[in-house]
Amino acid sequence: MLEIKNLTVWYGGINAVKGIDISINRGEIVTLIGANGAGKSSTIRAIAGLVKGCGGSITYTANNGVSSQLLGKPPEAMVKLGIALSPEGRRILPHLSTEENLLLGAYTLNDRGKISENMEYAYLLFPRLKERRGQKGGTLSGGEQQMLAVARSLMSSPELLMLDEPSLGLAPILVDEVFEIIKTINTEGRTILLVEQNALAALKIAHKAYVLEVGSITIQGNGNDLLANPKVKEAYLGG
Amino acid sequence: MSGLNSGDKKLRNNALTIFSAAALAVCLWLAPTFIDAYKVRIINLIAINAILGLSLNLIYGMGGMFSLGHSGFMAIGAYVSAILIITPDQKQLMWILDPISPWVMNLQAPFLLSLIAAGVAAAFFGVLISIPVLRLGGDYLGIATLGFSEIIRILITNLTPITNGPLGLKGIPPHASLLMSYGCLAVMLLCVTRLMRSNFGNVVRAVRDDEVAAKTMGIDTFRIRVLVFTLGCFGGGVGGALMGNLITTIDPKMFMITQTYSLLMIVVVGGLGSMTGSVVGAILITTMLEWLRFVENPITIGSLNIPGIPGMRMVIFSVLLIAVIIFRREGIMGMREFSWGWLLRDAKKGGAK
Secondary structure (H helix, E strand, O other): OEEEEEEEEEEEEEEEEEEEEEEEOOOEEEEEOOOOOOOHHHHHHHOOOOOOOOEEEEEEEOOOOOOEOOOOOHHHHHHHHHHEEEOOOOOOOOOOEEEHHHHHHOOOOOOOHHHHHHHHHHHHOOOHHHHHHOOOOHHOOOHHHHHHHHHHHHHHOOEEEEOOOOOOOOOOOHHHHHHHHHHHHHHOOOEEEEEEEOOHHHHHHHHEEEEOOOOOEEEEEHHHHHHHHHHHHHHHOOO | OOOHHHHHHHHHHHHHHHHHHHHHHHHHHHHHHHOOOHHHHHHHHHHHHHHHHHHHHHHHHOOOOOOOOOHHHHHHHHHHOOOHOHEEEEEEEHHHHHOOOHHHHHHHOOHEEEEEEEEHHOOOOOOOHHHHHOOOOOOOOOOOHHHHHHHHHHHHHOOOOHHHHHOOOOOOOOOHHHHHHHHHHHHHHHHHHHHHOOHHHHHHHHHHHHHHHHHHOOOHHHHHHHHHHHHHHHHHHHHHHHHHHHOOOOOOOHHHHHHHHHHHHHHHHOOOOHHHHHHHHHHHHHHHHHHHHHOOEEEEEOOOEOOOOHHHHHHHHHHHHHHHHHHHHOOOOOOOOOOHHHHHHHHHHHHHO
């Protein structure tokens, strides 16, 4: 579904991603783990079209079989192709209500029926958001904002959902809840690319995982293998 | 009041709006017979400043684009409208530095059409300038738009066959009556309110508040910016045209940066991003600017004689502006809007005390 070949990302003179290969198959949960500054977010932002100065190739094949090269396309084109990003730091619009935030997520859709169908699906996944539908985004708790960020990225009916640090700043009990929902979204037919610092939680649900260290992939394999890998254990799972 | 459901409330609010609009229209219609011409003119100026403030607020408050080019767009509007409504005979007499170019002389349109043409012309230049300039952000955008408005002013000063250069245009028919100005303001308020309450309004706010978030939702942020900037320029052009019709004389010096500053003052004092704020700001700043004229006259307090100092009111104004920025940065209205529900609730609270 997504084939990344020799991706490089430069910020001015700084080489954040140094030629990585990632492949994502339809229906998988793939996770990128690594420390701060390893290049996880840069990779996901490159796929979303949010960074300039990328090299290599990113080929995306949509469910209808059409393949396209993503590098060089603007972010809004990605959404139309079926790739949605729930960005790091949630980026909820504080002055808009929960429902208005969700509606903006469906900006690229024109079909009103589809929009309300997606809205109902979002409320089904996150009943808490339904209770808060009229409340301003800025007054939601951190956990609710994260749920809203995930729900909003689902509003455009994406085939590939990319989540950047969905557990950031959440209480442990909420982390479990959010990951449970990510699993549900996946089993209902969406492919997921998950960027996480919380390696344990991410590896538990991932089919495939890549470990990034200072811009290069050092370890890759399926989720369970990485959980058992002594190197990963020592570096990311606290021994 | 709490027993009303939302449908009834909407009906009540619409009725209140129509009723107060009609009452205001009657007042404005009667005003010239009861109030002296000077005051009528100031009331008229309030409406025009409100239109201009609203259009700048669309760009700066709602769109988040710091623009210092509004006087340039006003100038375009004012000249387009004036050239369209001044008769060929008048034009023939006016151009003395350089002969008028024949197609400008024969260009004619009725007043309302000239207003629309003024808006369209300003919007056209808005698109032209915004495509290169809106790639800049913040202060850079301010400087670039400031430069643009100076270019427009210098072009107008030097394109004598079209604009009559530094002499300006005189004897513009005074079409901007009270009802006309307030009518334009009402139409503009209606359009902007409907626009900002729709999903498009939320899209505009999203682009302003968080560009990255907007992009990840598939919004072409650059296109939205250009669109909002252009709409604001349209308003600026119409406002400039009305201003020309009120004063009946325009010249390039009218559209210096100070004009943009007073509009900026209206927008900031009223509240960035609040349409109600722009109207309140226009009322306040316009009346204050007139009322403060007394400080420029010689004043005698007891045995103390203060000679009149021209420009003194601007000094006082600057102090007031600094006070607003220190003590109430969000302006009078903040980002809030007037609504009947809000007014009635407040009135009830006040009554209970």
